[in-house]
Amino acid sequence: MDAPDLDDVRKRYHFALAPEDYERLPFYKALLHELEGDSLALELLASVRLEQRNPMLILATLHLAALRGHPVLGPIYDAARHGQLEDPEDAARRVLAVLRETPDLLSGELWRSTQTNEPGRGAVLQAVVADLVAETINEINVIEVGASAGINLCFDQFPVRAKDDGNPLTLICEDLTPIDRSRRLPPVNSRVGIDPNPLDLENEDDRLWLKACLWPEERRRHERFDAIVAARPSWPSVTELSGRALERLDDAFDLSDANSLTVVFNTWVAFYFTPEEQRAYFNELTRRCRESNVAWISIESTMVQWPGVKVDEEAHHRGASQIVLTRPKSSPRLWGWCHAHGRWLEQTTDS
Numbered sequence: 001m002d003a004p005d006l007d008d009v010r011k012r013y014h015f016a017l018a019p020e021d022y023e024r025l026p027f028y029k030a031l032l033h034e035l036e037g038d039s040l041a042l043e044l045l046a047s048v049r050l051e052q053r054n055p056m057l058i059l060a061t062l063h064l065a066a067l068r069g070h071p072v073l074g075p076i077y078d079a080a081r082h083g084q085l086e087d088p089e090d091a092a093r094r095v096l097a098v099l100r101e102t103p104d105l106l107s108g109e110l111w112r113s114t115q116t117n118e119p120g121r122g123a124v125l126q127a128v129v130a131d132l133v134a135e136t137i138n139e140i141n142v143i144e145v146g147a148s149a150g151i152n153l154c155f156d157q158f159p160v161r162a163k164d165d166g167n168p169l170t171l172i173c174e175d176l177t178p179i180d181r182s183r184r185l186p187p188v189n190s191r192v193g194i195d196p197n198p199l200d201l202e203n204e205d206d207r208l209w210l211k212a213c214l215w216p217e218e219r220r221r222h223e224r225f226d227a228i229v230a231a232r233p234s235w236p237s238v239t240e241l242s243g244r245a246l247e248r249l250d251d252a253f254d255l256s257d258a259n260s261l262t263v264v265f266n267t268w269v270a271f272y273f274t275p276e277e278q279r280a281y282f283n284e285l286t287r288r289c290r291e292s293n294v295a296w297i298s299i300e301s302t303m304v305q306w307p308g309v310k311v312d313e314e315a316h317h318r319g320a321s322q323i324v325l326t327r328p329k330s331s332p333r334l335w336g337w338c339h340a341h342g343r344w345l346e347q348t349t350d351s
């Protein structure tokens with residue numbers, strides 16, 4: 001077996017967050033800095049299967065131990081969530097000390113996958129879907145690839161505002177270019193998700209893992225998650241198919257009414273595909289859009305490079321995610337850019 005590439009994982013820790021997020025999250029900034037400089041933390045990440053070799057998995061695993069009540073980690077993460085960490089660098093050092101004393105705490109959980117189910121991306125989906133269907137209000141079907149717990153299959157159930165209005169379910173999104181938020185969204189006929197490991201909001205372990213994937217310093221995301229768990233039973237029902245994207249796409253289309261437009265979307269998923277899977281997925285989706293009443297919305301990091309879609313260097317450096325829209329009978333076009341969690345959105349002029 002080849003020796004682990006520690007330089008590669010060091011870079012992964014170093015570039016784990018977008019520059020704007022490093023500024024907002026002093027505890028995670030300090031923790032990533034500690035992890036990047038620690039040989040055990042490098043080895044642990046290097047031991048993870050390639051498609052999940054993401055520092056978020058290490059961060060989520062530590063957070064999971066805290067949420068389970070670890071005597072040292074629990075209070076640190078709790079203080080971080082309440083904005084009460086007085087010395088984030090010292091807290092990060094204490095977390096690293098726990099990792100060094102009890103590496104099993106992490107290594108026993110690294111079978112998991114990063115499954116952050118981020119509703120903030122719904123603010124972006126709402127804008128792109130509204131633009132896609134323009135003035136028509138015909139019903140659509142939605143298929144989400146990499147649906148995690150299926151929260152974004154209900155992307156149309158969330159209010160979107162530029163500022164916090166006190167409702168924990170509100171998605172706060174700053175539109176950097178004019179976006180017509182008054183447009184009506186089309187009624188949704190069917191909502192089908194595909195995921196190798198669908199999570200269930202009614203299952204306690206799944207809920208805990210979804211919370212662990214949130215960033216501890218973002219209290220509002222935690223409150224929103226709790227509000228979603230409470231509201232979910234009154235939302236439209238969704239179907240989740242278990243399996244990889246290409247294994248279950250046909251089944252998902254079989255569950256969708258062929259007389260309506262089917263919108264397939266993936267948000268922060270193709271990043272986890274193998275290069276072969278990415279190519280095959282792109283070919284499959286673009287073929288379906290060319291040949292039938294299908295549209296495809298892809299919101300991914302700039303690490304995912306779709307053929308014919310140019311990734312802008314400046315967007316890459318500010319850690320923006322690329323929004324690519326393929327309309328029916330059309331080819332993929334860059335629609336715009338957004339924050340990875342939908343905190344801001346910008347439509348490109350020629351989309």
Ligand SMILES: C[S@@+](CC[C@H](N)C(=O)[O-])C[C@H]1O[C@@H](n2cnc3c(N)ncnc32)[C@H](O)[C@@H]1O
Nearest residue numbers: 115116117118146148195196244245267269272
């Ligand atoms: C980072 S989460 C994003 C979840 C959701 N799309 C969102 O934006 O909130 C990535 C999800 O993709 C799923 N996934 C990974 N590989 C996949 C594949 N080959 N096909 C379908 N889903 C996959 C994971 O299980 C995980 O739930």
